[in-house]
Amino acid sequence: MSQRLKTGLALTLLCGTFTVHAADRLPNVVIMATGGTIAGAGATSTTTVGYTAAKIGVERLIEAVPELKKVANVSGEQVFQIASENMNNDYWLKLAKRVNEVLKQPDVDGIVITHGTDTIEETAYFLNLVVKSKKPVVIVGAMRPATAISADGPINLYNAVAIAGSKAAIGQGVLVALNDEIQGARDVTKTNTMTTNTFRSPELGSLGYIVSGQAQFYRASTRKHTSETEFDVSKLDSLPAVNIAFGAANANTLAIDAFAAAGDVGIVYAGTGNGSLSTPVRARLTELRQQGIQITRSSRISNGPTIRNGENNDDKTDFTVSDTLSPQKARILLMLALTKTKDSKEIQRMFYTY
Numbered sequence: 001m002s003q004r005l006k007t008g009l010a011l012t013l014l015c016g017t018f019t020v021h022a023a024d025r026l027p028n029v030v031i032m033a034t035g036g037t038i039a040g041a042g043a044t045s046t047t048t049v050g051y052t053a054a055k056i057g058v059e060r061l062i063e064a065v066p067e068l069k070k071v072a073n074v075s076g077e078q079v080f081q082i083a084s085e086n087m088n089n090d091y092w093l094k095l096a097k098r099v100n101e102v103l104k105q106p107d108v109d110g111i112v113i114t115h116g117t118d119t120i121e122e123t124a125y126f127l128n129l130v131v132k133s134k135k136p137v138v139i140v141g142a143m144r145p146a147t148a149i150s151a152d153g154p155i156n157l158y159n160a161v162a163i164a165g166s167k168a169a170i171g172q173g174v175l176v177a178l179n180d181e182i183q184g185a186r187d188v189t190k191t192n193t194m195t196t197n198t199f200r201s202p203e204l205g206s207l208g209y210i211v212s213g214q215a216q217f218y219r220a221s222t223r224k225h226t227s228e229t230e231f232d233v234s235k236l237d238s239l240p241a242v243n244i245a246f247g248a249a250n251a252n253t254l255a256i257d258a259f260a261a262a263g264d265v266g267i268v269y270a271g272t273g274n275g276s277l278s279t280p281v282r283a284r285l286t287e288l289r290q291q292g293i294q295i296t297r298s299s300r301i302s303n304g305p306t307i308r309n310g311e312n313n314d315d316k317t318d319f320t321v322s323d324t325l326s327p328q329k330a331r332i333l334l335m336l337a338l339t340k341t342k343d344s345k346e347i348q349r350m351f352y353t354y
Helices: 003-024 058-063 066-070 089-103 120-130 153-164 254-261 279-290 327-338 344-353
Strands: 028-035 073-082 110-114 137-140 174-178 181-184 208-211 214-217 242-246 266-271 294-299
Touching: 028 058, 028 089, 028 153, 058 073, 066 073, 066 153, 073 089, 089 110, 089 120, 110 153, 120 137, 120 174, 120 327, 137 153, 153 174, 153 208, 153 214, 242 254, 242 327, 254 266, 254 279, 266 279, 266 327, 279 294, 294 327, 294 344, 327 344
Parallel strands: 028 073, 028 110, 110 137, 137 174, 242 266, 266 294
Antiparallel strands: 174 181, 181 208, 208 214
């Protein structure tokens, strides 16, 4: 056998060995912890309400699920430690910037973020608009504290890591994983105050399931997200002031007036029905729009789009509508939109795009 043939055979064997090893390589997943019930502790093993959230650090969370080693090479980072009702714009910016930094690392295949369930849907949607990578980002929480005998955190964390390391999750946008289900950030919402199956996408459905450590997707979001969006938070130190006013019988303008007086540049109105406005609310919102405050009509109803020029002549009042976004998610998109433009037509385009 010639030396050239021997060399070629050796390279072939070497490349073949490398290919096998690469195919068998466990993905590298970074678990970024932010607190929440998944890191909570109760007085007893049967305490499932009245516990203290955000007590357990990321290393202990990882140690509690040794099975993680079977699906990924995991490392942990404590970004902050809060109960998620305390989530705010500053935390979002810090988290988003760190996520984008970590995802740029070539040896990172995906990220899992542990998070409290109260605002998990909002953080997920915010990241869905500002993460600049197609690598999987999976947000996970729990409805019962880590000390409970029925704690759902460990299996949720295991599933989230499996999804984050899955090639099937690449390009799916930011995902939320609880109760063996995979939910899309745009559509998911918390539907029950205490049960473990609380997270649903009631209008359009979940994206898939996690079965025995395998992510199984059945649909994908058609709205642009992550690397396809026009939003960039890398140079932002703050977000525009936008708040939500809630519609109900006997609705008045007190909350709206307070937001305007406080300097808000945008207001989302969670109207009744299809974003309906009472007579005094419509009049006051119209005045505020004429003064330059951006107004977005949304609905307190969990299903269905808020239709432009339906319950209000939005062309005349120059309001925007949230489409199928909930008021809390409409607020997020309006904030980010206002970092780009004050043109209501452009903002309306964004609501139909994202």
